[in-house]
Amino acid sequence: MNGLSSRLVVEDLKIVLSGTSADVVDDVSFTVQAGEVLGLVGESGSGKTTVALALLAYQRRGLKLAGGKVLLDGQDLLTMSDDELRAVRGGKVSYVPQDPASALNPALTVGLQLRETLGAHRDQGQTTNSGRVAEVLAEAHLDASPEFLRRYPHQLSGGQQQRVAIAMAFACRPQLIVLDEPTTGLDVTTQRHVLDTIKTLCRSYGVAAVYVSHDLAVVGQLAQQVAVMYAGRLVEIGPTERIFGEPAHPYTRALLRCVPSQERSEVLEGIEGQAPRPGRRPQGCFFAPRCPDVLPVCRESPPPVIALHAGTQLVRCVRAAEHVEHGHGARIASAGHAGSSSDSELDVRRLNARYGARQVLFGVDVRVGPEECVAIVGESGSGKTTLARCVVGLHDNWTGNVDFCGEPLMKGVRRRTKGSLQRIQYVFQNPHTSLNPRKTVGQIVEQPLEHFSNFSPAEREQRVVAVLVDVSLSRDFLNRYPDQLSGGERQRVALARALVVEPDLLVCDEVTSALDVSVQAIIVELLRRLQRERNLAMLFITHNLALVRSVAQSVVVLSEGSVVEQGPVDEVLERPRNEYTIRLLEDIPKLAHTETNGR
Amino acid sequence: MRRREWLSVLTRAARTRRGTVGLALVGFVVAVAVGGPFVTRVSPTDFVIAPFSGPAPGAPLGGDALGRDVLARVLAGGWLLLLMAAAATLFGVVVGSAAGISAAYLRGRPDMLIMRSVDVLLAFPSLVFALMLVSIIGPKLWLIVLAVGLSHAPQVARVMRSSTLDISERDFVKAVELQGVKPRLIMAREILPNLITPLTVETGLRLTYSIIIIAGLSFLGFGQPPPAPNWGLMINENRIGLQLNPWAVVVPAALIAVLTVGTNTFSDAVARVALGVDRHAERITPLEAYALEAPR
Numbered sequence: 001m002n003g004l005s006s007r008l009v010v011e012d013l014k015i016v017l018s019g020t021s022a023d024v025v026d027d028v029s030f031t032v033q034a035g036e037v038l039g040l041v042g043e044s045g046s047g048k049t050t051v052a053l054a055l056l057a058y059q060r061r062g063l064k065l066a067g068g069k070v071l072l073d074g075q076d077l078l079t080m081s082d083d084e085l086r087a088v089r090g091g092k093v094s095y096v097p098q099d100p101a102s103a104l105n106p107a108l109t110v111g112l113q114l115r116e117t118l119g120a121h122r123d124q125g126q127t128t129n130s131g132r133v134a135e136v137l138a139e140a141h142l143d144a145s146p147e148f149l150r151r152y153p154h155q156l157s158g159g160q161q162q163r164v165a166i167a168m169a170f171a172c173r174p175q176l177i178v179l180d181e182p183t184t185g186l187d188v189t190t191q192r193h194v195l196d197t198i199k200t201l202c203r204s205y206g207v208a209a210v211y212v213s214h215d216l217a218v219v220g221q222l223a224q225q226v227a228v229m230y231a232g233r234l235v236e237i238g239p240t241e242r243i244f245g246e247p248a249h250p251y252t253r254a255l256l257r258c259v260p261s262q263e264r265s266e267v268l269e270g271i272e273g274q275a276p277r278p279g280r281r282p283q284g285c286f287f288a289p290r291c292p293d294v295l296p297v298c299r300e301s302p303p304p305v306i307a308l309h310a311g312t313q314l315v316r317c318v319r320a321a322e323h324v325e326h327g328h329g330a331r332i333a334s335a336g337h338a339g340s341s342s343d344s345e346l347d348v349r350r351l352n353a354r355y356g357a358r359q360v361l362f363g364v365d366v367r368v369g370p371e372e373c374v375a376i377v378g379e380s381g382s383g384k385t386t387l388a389r390c391v392v393g394l395h396d397n398w399t400g401n402v403d404f405c406g407e408p409l410m411k412g413v414r415r416r417t418k419g420s421l422q423r424i425q426y427v428f429q430n431p432h433t434s435l436n437p438r439k440t441v442g443q444i445v446e447q448p449l450e451h452f453s454n455f456s457p458a459e460r461e462q463r464v465v466a467v468l469v470d471v472s473l474s475r476d477f478l479n480r481y482p483d484q485l486s487g488g489e490r491q492r493v494a495l496a497r498a499l500v501v502e503p504d505l506l507v508c509d510e511v512t513s514a515l516d517v518s519v520q521a522i523i524v525e526l527l528r529r530l531q532r533e534r535n536l537a538m539l540f541i542t543h544n545l546a547l548v549r550s551v552a553q554s555v556v557v558l559s560e561g562s563v564v565e566q567g568p569v570d571e572v573l574e575r576p577r578n579e580y581t582i583r584l585l586e587d588i589p590k591l592a593h594t595e596t597n598g599r
Numbered sequence: 600m601r602r603r604e605w606l607s608v609l610t611r612a613a614r615t616r617r618g619t620v621g622l623a624l625v626g627f628v629v630a631v632a633v634g635g636p637f638v639t640r641v642s643p644t645d646f647v648i649a650p651f652s653g654p655a656p657g658a659p660l661g662g663d664a665l666g667r668d669v670l671a672r673v674l675a676g677g678w679l680l681l682l683m684a685a686a687a688t689l690f691g692v693v694v695g696s697a698a699g700i701s702a703a704y705l706r707g708r709p710d711m712l713i714m715r716s717v718d719v720l721l722a723f724p725s726l727v728f729a730l731m732l733v734s735i736i737g738p739k740l741w742l743i744v745l746a747v748g749l750s751h752a753p754q755v756a757r758v759m760r761s762s763t764l765d766i767s768e769r770d771f772v773k774a775v776e777l778q779g780v781k782p783r784l785i786m787a788r789e790i791l792p793n794l795i796t797p798l799t800v801e802t803g804l805r806l807t808y809s810i811i812i813i814a815g816l817s818f819l820g821f822g823q824p825p826p827a828p829n830w831g832l833m834i835n836e837n838r839i840g841l842q843l844n845p846w847a848v849v850v851p852a853a854l855i856a857v858l859t860v861g862t863n864t865f866s867d868a869v870a871r872v873a874l875g876v877d878r879h880a881e882r883i884t885p886l887e888a889y890a891l892e893a894p895r
Contacts, residue, residue: 394773394776394777413776413779416779422778425777426774426777428770428773429770430770433769433770434769434770434771434773434774435771436771436789436792436793437793438792438793438795439792447775447778448778451778451779451780452778494774497774
């Protein structure tokens with residue numbers, strides 16, 4: 001890789017926990033050319049955000065730079081004084097944060113914030129500020145009307161907010177732009193628009209970009225090069241098509257297998273275990289404890305960096321040069337239809353729901369047969385969560401019929417019988433807020449048993465342990481607190497809490513959207529197994545159509561509160577009839593690498 | 600440590616400089632008030648010396664308005680003040696939290712009813728409120744405790760209400776609601792454990808106010824009736840002889856001052872640790888800081 005013409009060169013970057021020698025990030029080197037996008041991929045805690053912030057010469061509290069260089073057009077950002085950095089940040093290097101809702105100042109109008117950015121770096125100002133503001137907004141496909149500029153961030157949608165953040169980042173024609181998971185909170189359609197915007201802007205202005213994400217499929221849409229991070233090291237870096245086509249590191253291969261696809265219904269394979277934390281990393285290869293192809297030598301000494309394909313692909317693995325078989329996952333023996341369609345477990349007819357004066361659901365019909373899993377798919381704001389909340393009783397402002405096992409369900413939890421509450425269980429989207437931080441896992445899972453049953457304490461504990469084992473946790477977890485668990489483990493605890501009372505219907509509301517792709521795969525597999533073993537009926541709510549194949553037998557597509565299409569999964573995904581469904585399918589980032597190198 | 604979060608907050612607060620100083624001040628006054636009655640040999644109600652005579656061999660701090668031993672009265676006159684202050688604080692915090700949590704969790708009409716009563720109570724200055732109750736019913740000790748406690752309840756209720764509003768919107772509360780568990784149990788088992796930190800801070804603050812108000816009431820004569828030794832009462836009894844034997848006024852006044860400064864300083868330290876205002880005070884390690892800020 002020719003270091004001379006590269007826009008960004010990172011050499012041996014090392015960042016430690018301040019006051020210790022425990023490294024968070026070490027030995028990170030890569031280069032990015034002008035106009036090129038590098039995708040930086042890894043699970044939570046892999047150090048990717050730490051690296052991203054280091055590109056702006058910034059470290060989070062508690063972290064300290066211990067060595068390395070970040071050269072932007074030959075200038076080392078890490079040796080600059082604070083004054084010099086202020087001049088560079090926002091001007092030559094800019095940053096797009098993960099959550100635009102908290103990155104934009106809620107007390108200032110959009111226009112003021114944009115002008116502020118432009119005013120801070122005035123070296124290019126031939127045109128007047130207001131002219132530039134309009135130009136910048138137009139680039140991000142936003143409406144530059146005075147009316148729009150007078151709006152406050154909370155008056156914009158999530159996608160618009162993120163585009164404002166992107167417009168701000170591109171406003172001063174930076175040489176380098178760092179994007180930290182800018183589409184994580186967005187639904188697929190908005191995500192696609194945002195990605196397109198980034199792609200065109202980088203290409204037309206020759207901006208070098210580093211795009212941080214945990215989602216390989218998203219990165220594949222955009223990046224020419226992909227760097228995979230694991231436990232603070234780059235484990236593999238190379239051109240996108242190589243990384244996707246011939247991944248050489250076992251971790252990369254595992255990550256690729258986690259990505260669901262709407263074209264193949266295959267068993268998703270997650271990556272069990274979690275990455276070692278700084279200071280507790282093993283000697284030898286950090287990935288060895290989770291690696292399927294591990295050799296004795298891996299546990300003894302750090303793996304060498306091996307160059308493949310004339311140095312375009314670098315891999316930190318002793319077995320990189322071997323040709324390891326990496327076929328695609330096993331096909332599911334046809335998800336098929338379970339149960340007969342005549343009698344249904346849950347029958348929703350002509351459901352209209354409103355929040356205050358605003359109606360969000362319009363005559364929705366959904367039927368879930370016994371032991372059947374129905375996926376509800378739609379963008380954010382389509383009313384899918386409201387549907388779930390009506391079914392479980394969290395929302396009570398609705399009209400229509402919701403029958404469960406032939407009997408009508410009352411509106412609201414208070415009016416329902418204990419029996420119907422027990423038989424329908426709900427799993428929340430975010431496991432970080434759905435578990436009481438002051439209670440142990442044992443107490444959390446036992447709580448519904450205490451309420452719904454008359455078992456003795458010994459019997460209850462036995463059941464709690466049994467259900468924990470069922471969700472692939474163990475007795476050891478009984479006395480832990482939620483903050484000692486990873487995201488995937490928390491979601492399993494939440495599942496255990498729902499399953500411990502042996503429900504007939506499980507309502508899963510976006511249960512994987514707060515999780516890493518690798519963990520998402522594990523949870524989806526777990527759900528599929530549990531549904532089969534426990535003969536559960538399931539309502540699976542998601543914005544990710546690709547996941548539907550892996551879980552559900554039939555699918556309902558919601559748009560703006562109405563059902564636009566429903567039917568068996570194969571039929572809807574392969575022969576979608578509705579325009580909206582077709583667009584939704586097109587918007588899903590795909591792993592197909594042939595798409596990505598079209599320059 | 601983990602399970603008893605309030606305990607961990609307290610110990611971490613005690614380790615800060617602010618906390619150590621506060622605790623030492625409180626400890627000194629508590630030692631005097633609690634140990635005092637056991638140390639003194641002279642009865643605090645016996646006439647041993649001429650009124651307002653200065654320090655003498657038999658009476659190191661001299662005599663009071665009626666010729667009683669000031670030291671004996673100082674040693675004997677604090678414990679009841681402490682006890683009443685603690686009881687009033689406990690009462691106020693319990694009633695206030697119950698009201699605040701219920702208002703926030705139940706919303707709607709209960710919220711309105713509770714918070715509007717709180718507004719009415721808030722309209723009275725706490726000392727005036729206590730005086731009013733005492734002058735209606737008479738200077739009973741339990742009534743003073745009740746009145747002072749009740750005057751704290753509105754402020755506590757407001758603080759707890761705002762914390763509860765945040766917590767009760769979290770999914771883990773919804774998860775339990777979905778089982779049809781009674782609101783009373785949800786408040787006690789799911790919400791209350793998450794309010795321990797603000798509760799600890801609020802209790803310390805209220806304790807300081809309790810001491811001031813109860814000592815003030817004693818000074819005004821609404822405490823223990825005269826022959827009994829009592830710091831607040833002593834200041835009033837002896838202030839006419841301030842020039843003759845200042846000790847009789849200065850010592851009880853100083854003890855009350857040190858006590859309130861001590862509780863206030865310590866509760867300030869607790870608040871800082873609990874809210875993470877002052878990271879140095881908290882002595883946070885880099886690993887902890889990383890764990891706090893790293894996205895999970």
